[in-house]
Amino acid sequence: MRKKKINVAVTGLNNIDSPGPGIPVIRALKESKVFDVRIVGLSYEALEPGIYMHELVDKTYQIPLPSAGKASLMERLQYIHSVEKIDVIIPNFDAELFNFITLSDKLKKELNINVFVPTLAQFEDRHKANLSAYGKKHKIKVPYGKVIFSAASIPSLVSEFTYPMVVKGKFYDAYIAYNQEQAHTYFNKISAKWGLPIIIQEFVTGQEVNVTALGDGKGNTIGAVPMRKQYITDKGKAWSGISIEDENLMAMTKQLIKSTKWKGGMELEIIKTVKGDYYLLEINPRFPAWVYLAVGCGQNHPDALVQLALGKPVKPFKKYDIGKMFIRYSYDMIVSLKEFETISTLGEL
Amino acid sequence: MSTKKLQYERPIIQRLNTGVMNKFGTKTEYKPVTHIDGNSVKELLAKYGSPLFVISEQTIRDTYQSANRAFKNRYPKVQFAWSYKTNYMNAVCNVFHQLGSWAEVVSGFEYHKALQNGVPGSKIIFNGPDKSEEDLTLAIKNDSLLHIDHLDELYMIMEIANNSKKRPRVAIRVNMDTGIYPMWDRFGFNYENGQAWDAINKIMLNDKMDLVGLHSHIGTFMLAPSAYGIAAAKLSDLAMAVKKKFKKNIQYIDMGGGFASKNTLKGSYLQGVDTSPTFDQFAEAITTSILNAGFTETELPLLILETGRALIDDAGYLLGSVISNKRLADGRRATIMDFGVNILFTSFWYDHKISPAQEFGQHTEDSVLYGPLCMNIDVIRENITLPPLMRNDNVVVHSVGAYNMTQWMQFIALRPAIVLIDTNETAHLIRNRETLNSIQSDEVMPKYLKTFKL
Amino acid sequence: MKIKKNIALSESGFVFDPSTGDSFTTNPIGLEIITMLKEGKSRGEIKSAITKKYNVDGATFEKDSYDFINMLDKHNLTESYEKEKN
Numbered sequence: 001m002r003k004k005k006i007n008v009a010v011t012g013l014n015n016i017d018s019p020g021p022g023i024p025v026i027r028a029l030k031e032s033k034v035f036d037v038r039i040v041g042l043s044y045e046a047l048e049p050g051i052y053m054h055e056l057v058d059k060t061y062q063i064p065l066p067s068a069g070k071a072s073l074m075e076r077l078q079y080i081h082s083v084e085k086i087d088v089i090i091p092n093f094d095a096e097l098f099n100f101i102t103l104s105d106k107l108k109k110e111l112n113i114n115v116f117v118p119t120l121a122q123f124e125d126r127h128k129a130n131l132s133a134y135g136k137k138h139k140i141k142v143p144y145g146k147v148i149f150s151a152a153s154i155p156s157l158v159s160e161f162t163y164p165m166v167v168k169g170k171f172y173d174a175y176i177a178y179n180q181e182q183a184h185t186y187f188n189k190i191s192a193k194w195g196l197p198i199i200i201q202e203f204v205t206g207q208e209v210n211v212t213a214l215g216d217g218k219g220n221t222i223g224a225v226p227m228r229k230q231y232i233t234d235k236g237k238a239w240s241g242i243s244i245e246d247e248n249l250m251a252m253t254k255q256l257i258k259s260t261k262w263k264g265g266m267e268l269e270i271i272k273t274v275k276g277d278y279y280l281l282e283i284n285p286r287f288p289a290w291v292y293l294a295v296g297c298g299q300n301h302p303d304a305l306v307q308l309a310l311g312k313p314v315k316p317f318k319k320y321d322i323g324k325m326f327i328r329y330s331y332d333m334i335v336s337l338k339e340f341e342t343i344s345t346l347g348e349l
Numbered sequence: 350m351s352t353k354k355l356q357y358e359r360p361i362i363q364r365l366n367t368g369v370m371n372k373f374g375t376k377t378e379y380k381p382v383t384h385i386d387g388n389s390v391k392e393l394l395a396k397y398g399s400p401l402f403v404i405s406e407q408t409i410r411d412t413y414q415s416a417n418r419a420f421k422n423r424y425p426k427v428q429f430a431w432s433y434k435t436n437y438m439n440a441v442c443n444v445f446h447q448l449g450s451w452a453e454v455v456s457g458f459e460y461h462k463a464l465q466n467g468v469p470g471s472k473i474i475f476n477g478p479d480k481s482e483e484d485l486t487l488a489i490k491n492d493s494l495l496h497i498d499h500l501d502e503l504y505m506i507m508e509i510a511n512n513s514k515k516r517p518r519v520a521i522r523v524n525m526d527t528g529i530y531p532m533w534d535r536f537g538f539n540y541e542n543g544q545a546w547d548a549i550n551k552i553m554l555n556d557k558m559d560l561v562g563l564h565s566h567i568g569t570f571m572l573a574p575s576a577y578g579i580a581a582a583k584l585s586d587l588a589m590a591v592k593k594k595f596k597k598n599i600q601y602i603d604m605g606g607g608f609a610s611k612n613t614l615k616g617s618y619l620q621g622v623d624t625s626p627t628f629d630q631f632a633e634a635i636t637t638s639i640l641n642a643g644f645t646e647t648e649l650p651l652l653i654l655e656t657g658r659a660l661i662d663d664a665g666y667l668l669g670s671v672i673s674n675k676r677l678a679d680g681r682r683a684t685i686m687d688f689g690v691n692i693l694f695t696s697f698w699y700d701h702k703i704s705p706a707q708e709f710g711q712h713t714e715d716s717v718l719y720g721p722l723c724m725n726i727d728v729i730r731e732n733i734t735l736p737p738l739m740r741n742d743n744v745v746v747h748s749v750g751a752y753n754m755t756q757w758m759q760f761i762a763l764r765p766a767i768v769l770i771d772t773n774e775t776a777h778l779i780r781n782r783e784t785l786n787s788i789q790s791d792e793v794m795p796k797y798l799k800t801f802k803l
Numbered sequence: 804m805k806i807k808k809n810i811a812l813s814e815s816g817f818v819f820d821p822s823t824g825d826s827f828t829t830n831p832i833g834l835e836i837i838t839m840l841k842e843g844k845s846r847g848e849i850k851s852a853i854t855k856k857y858n859v860d861g862a863t864f865e866k867d868s869y870d871f872i873n874m875l876d877k878h879n880l881t882e883s884y885e886k887e888k889n
Contacts, residue, residue: 046365069620098619149530195616196530337819337826344365345815345828357859360833360871362818364878365826676870680877712816712830737830739863 003036007084008306011042012092013050013057017330018237021092023049024292026056028302031295035306040084046344052335059084062347066096073099074106081111088114088309090302092286097123116217116309117264118285125260126283129170129199138259140252141279143271144202151187154180157200166201169194176203206273208281209244211253212291214301215262216308221254223299223317227290230325238290240327243297243320252278265291265305290326297321359674359737361714382704382745387774390668390706390743398782399743400669400688402754402767406444408664409750410772413448416660419628423636426651430474432606433459435657435751436665440769440779442466445660453655457484464491474603474655476522476564478502478536485509489517496520496564496603498537503551510557520562520603521548525583527567527576536566540583549587553595560597563587566605566655570614574626577604578634585642588650601651604635610662612699612748621699628659658751665750667693668706671742672721682716684738688746689720689727692764694756695749696729703729706743709736722761754780759788804872805882806840820880827878832857836871837880846872 008029012020022041029037041060043051051060061080064072080086089107091100101120107113117123125134135142146160157165167186168174171194177183187198213224226249231239253268265287271279287301294301297320307314343349383390386405394401413429420427430453431445437459442452443466452463455477463473470491475484478498485502486509488495497503497519510517522537523545538544552560563584567576581604588599608631613621639652669688677683690696703718713734720727729746738744757764763783768776781787811819816834818827829837832853839849849868854861875881 067618067620070623095618099623102623149532340826341813341815341817341819344826345813345817354858355856357853357857357864358830358832359867360830360836362827362829362833362837362871362874362878365828674870676873680874710830712828 003032003034005036005038006087006306006310007038007040009040009042009080009084009086009089010057010092011044011063011090011096013041013043013048013053013060014045015049015053017233018235019289019328020048021287021289021291023053023056024289025090025092025287025302026050027292028295028300029306030056031300032303032306033300034303034312037306040080040086042080042089043343046340049333051343051349052333052339060343060349062343066093066099070099070103074103077103077107077113078111081113086111086113088116088306090305091115091117094284094286097285114309114311116305118266119263122260122262123285126285127170128168128282129197131199131201131280131282135280138256140256140259141277143204143279143281146200147197148187148200149197151184154183154187157183161200161202164203166203168199168201170197170199174201204271204273204279204281206271206279209246209249209270209272210238210241210288210290211249211268211270212288212294212301213253213257213262213266213268214304214308215257215260215264215266216314217261217263219258219261220316221257222304222308222314223294223301223320224250224253224257225294225297225299225301225320226250226253227293238326238328240325241290241293242325243293243322245322246272248276248278252280256280256283265301293324293326294320296326297324356710358710358712359739361712361737363714380704381706381708382747383706383708385666385745386770388770388776390745393768393776394668394670394743396776397766397768397778400667400686400692400765402692402749402765403666403668403776404438404441404750404767404769404779405664405666406769407772409441409444409661410448412660412663413445413450416628416654416656417448419632420636420652420654423632424639424649424652426649428601428651428653429660430472430603430653430655431660432655432657433462434755435606436661436754437462438754438767438769438779439466440777441661441754444769451653455479457481460484460488460493474653476566476655482509486513489513489515492518494518494520494562496522496562497548497552498522500548503548506558507555510555517558518561519552519558520560520564520601521545521552522564522566523584523587525565525567525580527579527583529568529571529573529576531568533566533568537564540587545587546590549591553591553597560591560599562601562603562650562653563599564603564605566607569607570609570658571607572609572624572626574630574634577631578638580604581635581638582642585639585644589643592648598648599650601653602639603653603655606654606656606658608656608659610658610748610751612662612695612701615698615700617700661750662748663750665748665753667746667749667753669744669746671738671740671744673740674738677717682714683719684716684735685719685721686729686744687721688765689722689724689729689762691720691722691727691760691762692753692757693720693729693746693749694753694758695751699748700730700733701749702747703733703735704745704747705736705738706745712736724761759783763788804840804846804876805843806837806875807880807882808841810837810841810880812837812841818880820878823879825878827880833871836868837875840872840875 010022012022014020015023026039039057041057042063050057063076101117104115131142132145164176164178167177169190173190175186209228211226214222227241229238229241233239267284267288269282299317299320304314430451433454451472452468453474454460470493473493475488476496523540524534524537525540538548565580567580584602609625611622669686672685675683718729766782767780769779770776809821816829
């Protein structure tokens with residue numbers, strides 16, 4: 001059967017030491033059995049490696065940073081679409097998701113571009129500060145947490161928490177406090193950097209496991225592959241990981257996708273305690289950078305996402321290979337100055 | 350000068366790959382704005398001087414209608430009250446009064462302004478912690494709605510009522526935890542610790558005044574509609590408790606203001622225009638709470654809204670001119686404008702959108718934008734990307750309608766004129782440019798200081 | 804003021820300094836000025852060329868070009884004063 005030609009635009013081309021998911025997603029799409037995919041890269045900086053990886057990325061356009069606003073992004077996408085006729089966009093950065101989510105209807109209506117991303121409610125609900133309520137609502141165990149606005153609330157925390165406890169920022173940063181003094185210090189440290197509120201969380205120990213998954217927006221889990229990191233870099237990113245077998249983990253993932261009717265790719269960060277309890281720590285509302293492991297295990301999630309985006313019915317994957325490993329490596333490309341000049345001055349390459 | 354010469358642009362050079370934002374597709378930020386409601390920016394400046402505030406009446410009316418529609422589609426009884434402190438240019442107030450808004454004032458000065466504009470006393474809501482005995486006496490005489498902020502005020506009203514034939518119509522301001530920070534517990538009576546219920550009981554047991562409403566105003570530039578939902582639920586709760594204990598219906602619930610406008614707060618990563626909730630979202634949260642509180646259809650209280658910022662911000666523009674360009678010691682470009690924090694007070698907390706008022710090429714540069722004051726704090730934007738501006742070029746600052754024309758300072762320089770463009774695109778001067786005399790007319794010089802020799 | 808001889812210019816306004824590896828972008832007038840500096844033209848010659856071609860008065864251009872050349876200096880694109888003296 002001849003494969004259908006489509007154009008997919010992908011962000012997250014920063015395939016550097018702590019990589020974005022763009023290049024792994026593109027590799028997955030290039031292996032699609034259904035589509036003959038032409039890749040349009042969308043980049044924010046002239047040094048994103050994907051721009052120069054011509055065997056994977058057919059053409060790249062610079063797009064405005066999320067902080068420039070939706071109107072700027074829309075205008076740029078209109079231009080790119082006028083040249084490329086894009087069928088699907090896969091955004092891969094957390095920071096850009098708000099704009100793509102809120103633009104998705106407009107992109108479909110005005111340009112017939114399909115974006116298969118979580119709804120705004122799904123995106124907002126899973127924010128860290130809401131995690132306790134989120135767990136309750138979707139019947140998923142999460143570490144007990146409380147949002148505080150003032151360091152004056154710290155002494156009274158002992159009625160609900162025991163030390164050590166985790167002190168977290170709204171967006172980033174987390175520290176383990178072993179006593180009140182430390183809790184104070186971290187409260188001040190994080191609030192000075194990220195503002196209020198601060199999240200106090202029960203300290204849960206155990207083995208961290210991750211799942212990359214895809215929901216069809218109707219409650220069905222199209223695919224899910226769990227992975228344990230075998231080694232991490234000094235930045236805390238996966239250096240290598242291995243696919244594992246875990247029925248409970250799969251059941252939890254399916255329950256979450258069913259309850260939230262999750263639409264799009266996701267990564268779950270979960271702690272498995274010694275007692276065998278699973279606690280959800282975080283949901284990333286997009287594919288992780290290690291998503292290609294799922295392809296290696298027989299589940300091509302990005303390919304399935306594109307099919308869903310184009311309104312095609314997709315049958316859930318039934319199995320995946322267990323014990324498959326990924327090992328990340330870096331690679332120095334040789335790039336001509338002319339190419340750098342072109343992307344820098346013209347905004348496309 | 351030959352007309353065949355090419356358009357000049359200042360030469361600029363910028364280093365690449367320093368990880369800064371790329372310029373592709375960001376043109377909307379510096380798309381030239383040459384006209385406001387059909388009036389040329391250059392001509393307005395030539396006629397009324399630079400800088401100049403311009404208010405679009407069409408924008409006010411459109412914004413009001415969309416807010417009004419959002420609430421009326423969801424709730425049967427809705428009343429807006431114009432928040433005078435947000436912008437009390439009389440012409441602006443009267444646009445709102447023509448649209449049907451009552452007046453919401455927070456001082457004796459504003460109260461008299463509303464009266465002078467012709468607002469009936471019974472349609473003035475008197476808020477705020479500072480009401481003098483004289484203010485209260487007049488407001489009671491005029492049958493105005495008194496929103497009590499503290500117990501001292503309550504006792505003062507009781508005393509006035511004892512010596513008057515009028516029954517004061519009062520409400521209390523209630524503060525509460527709505528899950529947002531900071532909690533404005535300095536105004537009114539607290540809900541959670543029982544202060545509010547206490548105050549209500551004191552009023553209900555006093556037979557000289559009528560408790561007609563409950564009021565809250567949870568914060569400013571609120572980005573979470575859900576917080577209003579919580580506040581509306583708590584006020585409704587109090588109203589139901591009053592009904593249960595005293596068999597009396599509360600006539601209105603006043604949700605105050607604080608809805609965010611489309612401006613971008615400093616430090617915010619995303620643009621305000623993309624993230625600020627719509628009137629529909631605020632309306633949905635508020636009306637759902639009240640409708641679900643258990644009122645019968647006939648008992649449903651009137652819903653009063655005092656939103657100011659979200660109704661007027663986008664209608665205001667500040668036009669200004671470049672005084673000079675300079676290079677800072679660290680190599681950054683700096684542009685000095687003829688307006689500063691003295692008249693654009695909101696630049697302390699917003700990254701205002703600023704557009705050039707003339708056509709430009711595609712090249713841009715990053716710049717610091719300073720005001721004209723001889724004061725280090727006079728910074729309009731710490732960092733902005735604009736085409737290369739030249740001396741006497743003009744810019745348009747967007748969404749300045751709220752708080753600037755009331756919080757501006759007569760400091761170092763005189764304040765500019767204000768023009769209102771009506772719905773037929775005709776410009777009307779609504780406030781003259783200040784003169785030396787407008788500032789000095791109230792000064793008094795002791796006789797012995799009148800002369801000196803140098 | 805002399806511009807480094809090995810500076811590479813392209814029509815798109817891309818400026819590359821091979822001795823440091825730094826790259827820059829400049830607008831069309833900036834490009835013309837750098838080109839003329841490379842050709843060894845004096846400031847006076849540049850001024851008369853630009854004011855003849857573009858709609859700008861001498862004083863304005865003098866001020867702008869002074870700032871521009873200072874930036875070239877700041878970006879290390881000029882032969883340093885020390886070298887010039889020696």
